[in-house]
Amino acid sequence: MLEARNxxxxxxxxxxxxxxxxxxxxxxxxxLMGENGAGKSTLMKIITGIYRPxxxxxxxxxxxxxxxxxxxxxxxxxxxVHQEIQVIPESSVAENIVLDKLGQFRGPLGGxxxxxxxxxxxxYLDMVELDVKPTDAIGRMTAAQKQLIQIAKALSSDxxxxxxxxxxxxxxxxxxxxxxxxxxxLKAEDRCVIFVSHKIEEVLxxxxxxxxxxxxxxxxxxxxxxxxxDELVRMMIGRSENIEHLGRLDISDxxxxxxxxxxxxxxFEDMGLKLxxxxxxxLYGLVGAGRxxxxxxxxxxxxxDTGDILIKGQPxxxxxxxxxxxxxxxxxxxxNRKEEGLILPFNVRDNMVLPIxxxxxxxxxxxxxRRCKDVTREMIGRMNVKAPxxxxxxxxxxxxxxxxxxxxxWLAAGCDILIIDEPTVGVDVGAKRQIHELxxxxxxxxxxxxxxxxxDMTEMITLARRxxxxxxxxxxxxxxxxxxxxxxxxxVSERIGAAMT
Ligand SMILES: Nc1ncnc2c1ncn2[C@@H]1O[C@H](COP(=O)(O)OP(=O)(O)OP(=O)(O)O)[C@@H](O)[C@H]1O
Ligand SMILES: [Mg+2]
Numbered sequence: 001m002l003e004a005r006n007x008x009x010x011x012x013x014x015x016x017x018x019x020x021x022x023x024x025x026x027x028x029x030x031x032l033m034g035e036n037g038a039g040k041s042t043l044m045k046i047i048t049g050i051y052r053p054x055x056x057x058x059x060x061x062x063x064x065x066x067x068x069x070x071x072x073x074x075x076x077x078x079x080x081v082h083q084e085i086q087v088i089p090e091s092s093v094a095e096n097i098v099l100d101k102l103g104q105f106r107g108p109l110g111g112x113x114x115x116x117x118x119x120x121x122x123x124y125l126d127m128v129e130l131d132v133k134p135t136d137a138i139g140r141m142t143a144a145q146k147q148l149i150q151i152a153k154a155l156s157s158d159x160x161x162x163x164x165x166x167x168x169x170x171x172x173x174x175x176x177x178x179x180x181x182x183x184x185x186l187k188a189e190d191r192c193v194i195f196v197s198h199k200i201e202e203v204l205x206x207x208x209x210x211x212x213x214x215x216x217x218x219x220x221x222x223x224x225x226x227x228x229x230d231e232l233v234r235m236m237i238g239r240s241e242n243i244e245h246l247g248r249l250d251i252s253d254x255x256x257x258x259x260x261x262x263x264x265x266x267x268f269e270d271m272g273l274k275l276x277x278x279x280x281x282x283l284y285g286l287v288g289a290g291r292x293x294x295x296x297x298x299x300x301x302x303x304x305d306t307g308d309i310l311i312k313g314q315p316x317x318x319x320x321x322x323x324x325x326x327x328x329x330x331x332x333x334x335x336n337r338k339e340e341g342l343i344l345p346f347n348v349r350d351n352m353v354l355p356i357x358x359x360x361x362x363x364x365x366x367x368x369x370r371r372c373k374d375v376t377r378e379m380i381g382r383m384n385v386k387a388p389x390x391x392x393x394x395x396x397x398x399x400x401x402x403x404x405x406x407x408x409x410w411l412a413a414g415c416d417i418l419i420i421d422e423p424t425v426g427v428d429v430g431a432k433r434q435i436h437e438l439x440x441x442x443x444x445x446x447x448x449x450x451x452x453x454x455x456d457m458t459e460m461i462t463l464a465r466r467x468x469x470x471x472x473x474x475x476x477x478x479x480x481x482x483x484x485x486x487x488x489x490x491x492v493s494e495r496i497g498a499a500m501t
Contacts, residue, residue, distance in 0.1 A: 001025045002047070002078070002161050002192065007056035009042055011396070013388045016042040018216040019056070024161065029183055029193045031203040031224070034213035034236055035428035036398030037386075040196045041083050043213070044163050047194075048073040048080045074100065079159035083166045083196070083426075084338055085146045087138050094121035094134035097153045124152035129178050143170035143336050144287070151179065162186060165196045169426045170336070172287040180206050198428055200229050212236055237430045247465045247481050247492075249444055252277045255313070256449045257330070257417055262297055262307035268473055271307070275417065275451055280443045282464025283453045284496060290473035291453045292335055295419045298451075299324040299332040311417070325355060328417070331410030335421035335453070341406040344395035348387050349376040351394050351405055355413040379408040384434060400431025407438065411448075418442070421453040432459075439463055461492050469499040476500075 002024045009017040017039045024030045032040050045051040047058055049067030058065045060076045067073060073080070087096050094117050098105060105120075107113040121134035130148040138146065147170050154162055168176045183193050183206055197203055203210055204224060212219040212235040219235045257275040262268060271294060275281050283291045296302040298309060300318035309316045311328045324330040334340040342351050353360055353372045360375065362368035376390050383404040387397055394402055403423055410418055420439065424432040440463060442448040454460045460467055461481075469477040477499035481487050487495075 001061060002076075003059040003062075004043060004047065005056055005059055007043070007046055007053045007058070009039075009046060009051060009053050015216050017046070017053070020213070020216070020218050021056075022211050022218060022221065024192050024194055026160065026192050027187060027190045028208045029187055029195055029206055031207040031210040032194060032196045032213065033198070033200075033203060033210055033232065034219075035430050036400040038213040038236075038428075039216040040213055041165055042216075044080060044165050044194070044196065047161075047163060048078055071100075074157060074159070077160040078163065079154040079157045079161070080163040081150050081154045081165060081167050083169075085143060085150065085170075087146050087149060089137075089139040091138060092134065093125070093132055093136050093138060093149055094118045096138060096149055097121040097124055097134075097156050099153065101157065120156065121152070124156045125149075127155060127182060128152045129175075143339070144172065144175060147171060148175065151182075155182070159191070161192045161194070163194045163196075166198070166426055167195070168197065168199065168202060170287070176202070198426060200232055203232070204229070214238065233429060236428065247280070247461055247463055248486075249278065249280065249465055251279050251465065256311065257298075257451075258310040258313075259298055260308050260310070262294070262304050262309075264297060264302070264304050264306075267293060268297070268304075271475060273451075273468060273475070275449050277449050278443050278447045279466070280439065280450045280452055280464045282460045282467035283451060283470055284457070284460045284464075284467050285455065285470030286500070287455050289470040291470050292421055293473070294470070295332065295421060295451065295453060299330060299419060301332065325410070325413055325415060329415045330417045331413060331415035331419070333407050333410060333418060333420040333423065335425065337402055337406045342394050342402060345393055347391045347393050348380070348385065348397075348405055349373065349390040352376045352379055352409050352412055355409055375412050379412050382411070383408045383438060398428075398431070400427045400435065403427055403431075403435060404438070407435075411442075416447070417449045417451075419451045419453070422455065423452070424454075424456065424459060436463060457493055457496065460496075461489055467492070467496065469496055471500060 004020055004022050007017050007020045020043060034040055042051065046053050048070055049072045050070050058067055065076050098117050098120060105113050105117045118134040128148045128151050130145060132145060151167060167179060186193055195207055207224050209221055210224055211221040214236065254277040255274050256277050260272045262271040285291050297304045300320045300323055309318060316328050318324045338344060349372055353375055357367055360367050360371045373390065385404045386401050394405060423435050427435065439450060443450050452464055465481045467479045468475045479492060479495050481492055
């Protein structure tokens with residue numbers, strides 16, 4: 001078995017882990033849960049030798065493990081699927097999968113045996129049911145495909161302990177179910193899977209035991225069979241969650257954005273929508289239903305073949321994202337904030353002011369540092385971003401706080417129409433609530449108009465009064481909480497469910 005004993009690890013200004021002891025046993029799927037910043041990833045990185053603990057140690061089968069760097073983890077039969085997608089875009093699928101053990105693929109003359117590399121990669125691609133070729137380049141693959149490649153990579157080492165840090169965050173339900181089948185098989189082979197997730201339903205479905213961390217401390221380890229949703233939430237945030245039904249904003253008559261007859265060859269045909277001032281309009285659907293692709297056409301990130309976009313009644317000429325932001329005040333908060341939305345090695349301030357640098361000049365060719373600081377201070381306050389300082393690198397913030405920075409930068413840019421794509425994926429229950437309140441407040445009290453893309457039914461019904469249901473790149477239904485009468489939460493969710501089938 002694999003054990004962390006009395007592990008403590010500090011980063012400047014934060015004790016990420018405080019005397020943490022957990023035991024992971026063979027033949028179990030062990031969930032690790034906790035709010036953003038609770039210390040889950042830090043613990044995973046200590047177990048794989050990426051970080052060294054300040055105190056305490058990792059034990060494998062009762063022996064203290066000498067984990068000096070990541071490359072030592074293989075010796076102890078440990079492999080990891082990282083939370084951040086870590087693939088090398090310029091290389092092939094197979095190269096990424098066998099990366100850590102290229103040495104095993106030397107041919108008789110010392111060169112690499114490419115046939116064996118590709119065959120090996122193919123075997124693990126089959127396992128995760130990913131339909132790409134080992135020789136394909138990774139560059140333009142989707143987040144889900146990259147995620148599956150990382151999983152294939154972790155499986156390819158045939159390790160006994162497999163750590164998965166939020167492996168399903170960009171997978172569709174179908175792909176997640178396939179991953180669960182793989183996890184069940186690993187368990188049957190008496191291996192151990194450590195499964196980090198924010199999704200309570202997943203944990204209840206797939207895991208045997210769950211350990212909850214809060215502020216770097218272990219709150220407890222429980223058998224999943226003996227625990228329910230409410231108790232788990234209480235362990236994570238220290239109180240009960242209460243879901244309020246909000247989605248009932250009055251909708252003004254003023255249309256701020258209208259899309260008509262939008263088409264793109266082979267993808268969309270004759271799509272349209274209207275967004276009113278101060279409205280939160282929901283685009284609901286499963287991952288892969290075409291909502292992000294549609295949003296990208298609206299903001300000019302991709303080209304449309306047909307159709308018009310009107311902003312405040314006037315035809316808009318949007319050829320790129322910059323047009324959308326600068327000419328029309330239309331911002332797009334992307335779904336994969338780590339890849340597109342933020343520049344992770346940059347600090348909070350640089351991320352915040354990047355889209356508006358030109359507005360922050362105090363004289364030609366000179367950007368005013370003071371104005372950068374002022375704008376950032378205002379946004380940090382308004383969005384309630386928890387960061388030690390403006391100079392903190394965004395990559396060291398928790399997921400929820402990263403998301404607030406990526407919404408904040410478009411507000412700083414003066415956008416009054418925002419498309420917000422899956423704002424709470426990978427965000428814990430506490431931060432999720434803050435983001436919901438933020439979105440609600442922007443619409444209700446600041447008159448911002450928001451298109452919210454989400455696959456989270458509760459989030460959708462809580463926030464959006466009108467909901468467009470997407471399925472296979474089409475809008476199959478429009479649901480309004482207050483259409484002819486007031487619908488209850490259950491009725492709205494039932495109607496969404498019916499539209500999806
Ligand atoms: N490299 C680092 N430098 C500085 N601080 C860090 C670093 N890595 C993590 N932290 C801090 O340590 C704490 C724990 O972070 P960690 O990434 O382990 O949380 P997590 O539970 O994985 O959160 P999430 O659910 O958002 O992934 C946070 O306060 C985080 O800001
Ligand atoms: Mg994490």
